[in-house]
Amino acid sequence: MWTATTPEAAIFRVAEDRHRDRLEELIGKDFEGIACSDRWWAYDHLDPCCRQVCWQHIYRDFRRHAEGLALQKAFGEQGLALTERLFSLWGAFGEHQDRTRLTDEMEPIQAELRELLEHAARKSKRTRLHRRFAANLLKIWPALFTFVTVEGVEPTNNAAERSLRGPVIYRKLSHGTRSDDGERFIECILSASVTCRLQHRSLFAYLVELFTAQARGDPHPALA
Numbered sequence: 001m002w003t004a005t006t007p008e009a010a011i012f013r014v015a016e017d018r019h020r021d022r023l024e025e026l027i028g029k030d031f032e033g034i035a036c037s038d039r040w041w042a043y044d045h046l047d048p049c050c051r052q053v054c055w056q057h058i059y060r061d062f063r064r065h066a067e068g069l070a071l072q073k074a075f076g077e078q079g080l081a082l083t084e085r086l087f088s089l090w091g092a093f094g095e096h097q098d099r100t101r102l103t104d105e106m107e108p109i110q111a112e113l114r115e116l117l118e119h120a121a122r123k124s125k126r127t128r129l130h131r132r133f134a135a136n137l138l139k140i141w142p143a144l145f146t147f148v149t150v151e152g153v154e155p156t157n158n159a160a161e162r163s164l165r166g167p168v169i170y171r172k173l174s175h176g177t178r179s180d181d182g183e184r185f186i187e188c189i190l191s192a193s194v195t196c197r198l199q200h201r202s203l204f205a206y207l208v209e210l211f212t213a214q215a216r217g218d219p220h221p222a223l224a
Contacts, residue, residue: 001168002015002023004026005198007152008224009195010163010195010198011191012167012187013026013187014176019042020045022042023043036054038054049143052143052147055144056156057157058083062079065079065133071126082113089102090154099148099151103149117137118134118138120134121134166190167190195223196223199223
């Protein structure tokens, strides 16, 4: 299940896979916004300057490496410490709302992280367990810190995760649908339900307006 979520609306798509063409069906081939996501390969064609990768996912990866041995363990522990500092600064920004201050405070973290990743990405037997992860982060470097300079962008994709939580539980309980028409209905009703929740609107009231307009031949009420 795919979703594209903004502060005021959400769209859902049921697909058989998570390939790049499914993403393009959802957001278009010429997407011009900022995509906040995990590091799934289907997003690799997007310009890193137009992305924000989820730091919560990066934190989990650093934690996994911290459970290793020798250099891998040290790499993971340093990454965890840097990530915790990053989240601390982001939390403080929520209070002071000074973006210049946030930018200045993030610079040491960026410098230390860059050094850590470049050292880990070197081809060596001692870094073989974590160099791929380090190289991947270097490849999408601009996408790590878009949230620092672009208003409205957060360092995680929690908004999409929250939007998906209910639909995922529904799918597990219902075992999905058995027809294309069923999938299209689920896409529409989930999109309406989550969008109404984001807008603090009544889904029931919206559906009443929708069915009334359909029966009268009037234009359908807008969600966004």
